[in-house]
Amino acid sequence: MRIFTVSTVGALVDSAAQQYGPRPALQDGALSLTFDELRERAVRTAAALGRAGVRRGDRVGVCMAKSADQAIAVLGVLLADAILVPVLPKLKREGVAHIVRDSGMRLMITDEARAREVIEAVPELPLLYGSEADVDPSLILPRLRGSESPDGGRAGASIGPDVAAIIYSSGSTGRPKGIMVTHRNITDGARITAQYLGVGPDDRIGSLLSLNFDYGLNQLWQALLTGACLCLHELVFPADAFRFLHEQRITVLPVMPVIITRLFDPRLLRRRPSYDLSAVRCVSTSGGAVSQRMIDDLAGVFPAAEVFLMYGLTEAFRSTYLEPDQLAKRPNSIGRAIPDVEILVLDEDLREVGPGERGELVHRGGCVSKGYWNAPEATAARFRSLPQFPGERVVFSGDIVTRDEEGYLYFVGRRDAMIKTSGYRVSPTEVEEIAAGFPAVETCTAVGVRNIEIGEDIALFYSSTGAEPVDEEALRSFLKDRLPSHMVPRYLWRRDAFPVTGNGGKIDRQELAAEAAMLVSGPGDEDR
Template structure:
């Protein structure tokens, strides 16, 4: 059976127990925690949480930059029997208000500036706001610590919010087992070891970002979290901290490869990993030239099942456009339009089966039923599977190749952006009466957001719209270009012709 799970599956907080006491586990600003200190701080933070939020299964959210709180909370919340809801620190009050209300979070721990940006109406009545520094200080003052959890591996451990092609972000429910096996799987195929040092540059609110922590700690290695301002900060951190493992998305890799890397610094890296968008052939070649001693892992994943495939680094030069094969604990099938396993080189839908499949969308049975369906005939695992909506093909040698996306999702700089959410923000300004958000090809971002709008009566093309959007949407959702139209094209069904608009912009070289 693919992805054997013969090793014991433990509660998520047990990841803190794996490293040697004196081995470095986490590099913070001004101090370094070894595994003994990591265990103590996780236990104390968990004990504080258990007192403050005694109801098992309650949701607690975090909204802060990378640091002690955001790194420890995934394990501490699990140990306290709570469900962690990490919020992307780039989001603004509207998105945070939705996540708090939808998740039913009873506590939001964050930085003072972020908490202050929330209006009274953004915070549910039963949700407490707690300063992260105060939370850590109170936890440090506790006399006792909380023992490792005995939770059922199938218990809910986290809700990660991810945008869909329509509507507000939806919360993907991850169990202890999902996250434990994800950490084990990645540590296994990356070959992580206790002497590895991972530079965590990706947001910890993403499954790919959070796994930087979990897989490294599974292997007993050290994590160096970094909120970088410019790509050069990444290069400096690799040199300063002796980084061996760097994970990024394609736009960052483009910027990283534009830097003049000293050979000694580049030589510190043992492995490079990519997800959140495909690497181009040109970018693969540049990365291979710049980091000849590093193994390059191209990967494909979706939050609904954590990660699905990786390409063996030995094949990256000969098959640079391939998604590779299933990761440990995953079974990846290609299902044709007739519902059967596709033949070699036949296009079909990527379907992910196995124990990495999440538990569905939080409080959203309708959208869960659309994406989570019984595994197709021929699956070794059976049970529920994630039907990705992505079109792929499998070659005769078993390697998978991406064909296209079925939905209208905009994928920009590794972020999944809902067109509807951008459109709703534009309409809410009152400056436009119609709005269409499209993802157009962009050399640096993968896709850039283009917003096509028609002005409200009495308004003309105005610079006021970008200003208002800056107040309501995070930076990564801001339109790169706003196109003003006197009228919108309408299709046979009476709806705005989105495909026609996209073709028009493409033809104009947008």
């Protein structure tokens, strides 16, 4: 398999059209686009953005349902030498407004389903309608693409170190921070992942993942790099997903634990799928711990598939993977470093720890991003230099791990209080800020409770402003109206007082987390 070395998304799109032009690149239901057609539509989109006043380095949001139109919009933004800002469609108004204003967004590409909410969240933001479908005339949004031919080729001014995307991911405190991902981060991530997964032009990648985050977007970059076809599917019902995998003859299937849980949810899947799924040769997972039950479920329906367990962080995309032949031998390992990456395990004094000793996972080499947008202090805390690697910045993950004698890594826990749920990293402070706005809540603290199905559930401890009990149904409704579904606490518990630490009387999150674990534990909860 021949993989050309490219360092920008524009070069990736051009190279794909040159090498694989008439081959299928993107499948979205009945719509099929070749690499030539995908490039042509992306170039038209870039030209339309230029006519709308977008210039090199401008931040352009994309808030759309997963579709060929969304993929084309993403590529068009990058071919226009602008900076892509993916916006999760299910975000509430406060979240959308924060991303728009923090990024300094020039305009947003959206679709009919999300346009009204975006308009209500940030009425001053210019919008372009990025769908080929008929537009709601009451919105009066200009279309992104016209019928005119693009002016020449794409602009192509971007180079590898330029920022290509700002991907918003929660920090340990406060609002989500934007992670600056470069063009070279994108192309290196595609090259490295395709290398160890063995992706090639005969593969068909099943896209069950969102195109709003690095893991889902990486499937688009891999397709362009290798000539594989990316087949889009919006996961709602498991039976439909298995039929999609069968009909499209999917060979490579990237998933997350939350997707595995949904695919095999007994409430939605009455019986094992009877489709021929033997074409699936590779399943890759990231975004949380994978239980033995999940692995057994995958093996039961994908008999020919090798399972690759992967670990990563958006600040450096992908750090480790566990080879399929090590799965049974090391079921709890997150593997070893991916190609072109070195993983260090350091103590508080920045010394490498020995086998079995705990330390922080530190990533150096491939895919290290540029840091956080508009957050120099947070960048300095996470992206640091080490004396043994002068002139280089490495990423301190905040994850505590151990390493065995053969170099395989094992996750222990987070250094901070981050909650990882359904593939998302959630800052407790984000939940607490919203919950504190409920009139009867005085103090509140959010913690994670381990749940192997989705990583962690969110539990909220709160105290009330008066003697009367808080109406928890009203509180839950309040939270659902203001938070994305993955951030709504599963558990609500009232406390009259909160435990505090010895240093300054801060709320003791560790004690609350231990209490939460005890409250939900019980007989038969082996997987929790």
